[in-house]
Amino acid sequence: METLTAADPAGNFFPSFVFLACGTLVAALLGAAHRLGLFYQLMHKVDKASIQHGGENVAAVLRAHGVRFLFTLVGGHISPLLVACEKLGIRVVDTRHEVTAVFAADAVARLTGTVGVAAVTAGPGLTNTVTAVKNAQIAQSPVLLLGGAASTLLQNRGALQAIDQMSLFRPLCKFCASVRRVRDLVPTLRAAMAAAQSGTPGPVFVELPIDVLYPYFMVQKEMVPAKPPKGLMGRVVSWYLENHLANLFAGAWESRPEGPLPLDIPQASPQQVQRCMEILSRAKRPLIVLGSQALLPPTPADKLRAAVETLGIPCFLGGMARGLLGRNHPLHIRQNRSASLKKADVVLLAGAVCDFRLSYGRVLSRSSKIIIVNRNRKEMLLNSDLFWKPQEAVQGDVGSFVVKLVEGLKGQTWASDWIEELRQADRQKEQAFREKGLTPVAQHLNPVRVLQLVEETLPDNSILVVDGGDFVGTAAHLVQPRGPLCWLDPGAFGTLGVGAGFALGAKLCRPDAEVWCLFGDGAFGYSLIEFDTFVRHKIITRQPWDLGPRACCSHGRKIRWLRCFVMLSSSAEMATRLWSTSSLGGQTSEMAPLLCRASWVSTLGLPTPGLCLAGLESHPCLPWTWPFRSSDSIILPEDRVGLGGGQGSERFPGSTAELLGLFLRGHRCPFSFPLVRTE
DSSP states (O other): OOOHHHHHHHHHHHHHHHHHHHHHHHHHHHHHHHTHHHHHHHHSOOOOOOOHHHHHHHOOOOOOOTEEEEEEEEOOOGGGHHHHHEEEEOOEEESSHHHHHHHHHHHHHHHHSSSSEEEEOTHHHHHHHHHHHHHHHHHHEEEEEEEOOOOOTTTTTTTTTTOOOHHHTTTOOOOEEOOOOOOGHHHHHHHHHHHHHHSSSOOOEEEEEEEGGOOHHHHHHHSSSSSOOSSSHHHHHHHHHHHHHHHHHHTTTTTOOSSSOOOOOOOOOHHHHHHHHHHHHHHSSSSEEEEGGGOOTTTTTHHHHHHHHTTTTTEEEEEEGGTTOOSOOOOOOOOHHHHHOOOOHEEEEEOOOGGGGGGGTSSTTTSSEEEEEEHHHHHHHTTTTTTOOSSSEEEEEEHHHHHHHHHHHHOOOOOOHHHHHEEEEEEEHHHHHHHHHOOOOOSSOOOOHHHHHHHHHHHEEEEEESSSSSHHHHHHHHHOOOOOOOOEEETOOTTTTTTHHHHHHHHHHHHTSEEEEEEOHHHHHHHGGHHHHHHHSSSSSOOOOOOSOEEEETTEEOOOHHHHHHHTTTTOOOOOOOEEEEEETTTTEOTTTTTTTTTTTHHHTOOOOOOEEEOOSSSSSOOOEEEEEEEOOOOOOOOOOTTTTTTTOOOOSHHHHHHHHHHTTTTSSSOOOOOOOOO
């Protein structure tokens, strides 16, 4: 009996083991069947006769989200997407470099409050966009980057332009996904579009393998062998390929929702708003610093402006908030920000962060009460453990928060002598700039004076695109955007080369506006070839006009930029000094490099203003300025080689009359040019 009892456990173990092994095998088989899509294919069939392709699904989602422009550099991986977008009325704008496509999408996102979209081919096409995507991440721009890729079966097998793109973009983007089946295109893109705009906006990336974009018959031709293979292994491989193809297209053309998903936008709690109102109500010298986040949807710019005016607190504007209050608004303080922040007893940082632009928080007084509002908690508390400490930190939408503040502080007033003190300091700084502008310069343009003339000449319907390093900072002090969402600069990343892409996106978004590009000399080199893009897409027109060999100096050597413009079928004009004359009523006037700015268009009654471009550097190299206008009716002789007469001439006209005479000579129809006059 003892022997039998001892043997029982061993006898019971074998059936249990068999049962466990069988269960594991069944689970593995079910998992494999699910992974291979066998269950899905039972309920969703493949339409092998359809000529539809995945590019149509992508285009349908973009159209449902209100996308008007798709910026690209054409490549075979993404061709179906481009064709489908054109068919649905989405304008495909091809650039000369992929980075420009993303910069243009970034500009569209900033100016419209929607998602800007760029599509580029696989491998080097995507790596070319990295700088622009990082710039969009730091600037918090909702940009969707669509990237081509090798087919799903050939990834990691040495296919053309195949790299690990997902690992490259995960650190740069809020959302990354690689679409593995055609049926996943629509839900993945909807999720990406929502992620780009939710919370803190930013770029998102969706990888589109080539076999999810092309039609069934073409993918089948490339994937499945024409002749049935022989042998067991060959048949297994053939079955796997056919099943993969079926799973790729199963349920591909079934109807799915294509419209926008709800956005997740953080809002300040009523308790937080109440505490902030109490802090502000006790302030004697309050100050607001508004950053780019203040202009994000859902609060319209005009509603935010009304709220700031009702609040009545003096403010500094930075980033995309520049121009919110228009030109010369009494509440807008433009100079001496650091000194003003030191004097304020309450500071509201609304979308502004304590990075290098605020000296990491060191410009804030220890005795000041600091309220900071930001969608991003990490940014909001940046350097708060070192140089400053918030009294109230609110994670929420900036524009909505300011509007709620006004609702609780209506009727609140602050001491008028505080605003007057800040204005007086403003006037003193601007007087110092005027004196700098009058400083004579022997061999090159005075950059301060040129920017002052830009400020005096800039029309109300203009958008400013500023590209460069120190030049951007100087322009921010001297040139005022005429309205909200009329200023585009690289942002906190300080990227050179944004100019052409920003100008392209801005001009397409607002075709009736004048787009003024202010380039530093180094920054301009990145944008030169994109003037071909401007010509092809008719935002700057062809004019066979060569104004001679005068060159600007770039990085120590002279480059004939004007010749490059002419070869790209653009027009160009150069100024190397400010002309003065006493021929106009005995008064002295100056002819800025803006002589031929795009406001000619309004003088001539032409339909669309063009792009104006001006650039300079403060080093002693020869700076340059080129305004562009969009008129085919202005035709000058093709053999004109210089303002001074002959080839290589260094002589320029000494008077306004002589200058205008040279310009007017040779025109087919007489008209007059407006002069830039200053007292």
